[in-house]
Amino acid sequence: xxxxxxxxxxxxxxxxxxxxxxxxxxxxxxxxxxxxxxxxxxxxxxxxxxxxxxxxxxxxxxxxxxxxxxxxxxxxxxx
Numbered sequence: 518x519x520x521x522x523x524x525x526x527x528x529x530x531x532x533x534x535x536x537x538x539x540x541x542x543x544x545x546x547x548x549x550x551x552x553x554x555x556x557x558x559x560x561x562x563x564x565x566x567x568x569x570x571x572x573x574x575x576x577x578x579x580x581x582x583x584x585x586x587x588x589x590x591x592x593x594x595x596x
Contacts, residue, residue, distance in 0.1 A: 522528050535545035 522531065531542060531545055531549070534540075534549060535542050538545060538548065540548065
């Protein structure tokens with residue numbers, strides 16, 4: 518399916534990428550989209566790994582078995 522780029526700056530960037538990579542415009546767009554998606558997935562995977570590490574640290578803490586004091590928290594937040 519064809520699409521038309523109406524933004525001159527985007528057009529210039531795609532043409533510059535195509536020129537520097539010695540690819541056609543279609544392949545340059547494909548390359549840019551593929552790399553952008555891969556970069557987003559890498560960032561997402563890194564965030565999930567950090568979250569997993571935090572959760573693992575939290576889960577490693579011993580449980581006290583103590584119950585939360587609802588009246589104490591209600592008094593703190595004045596709701």
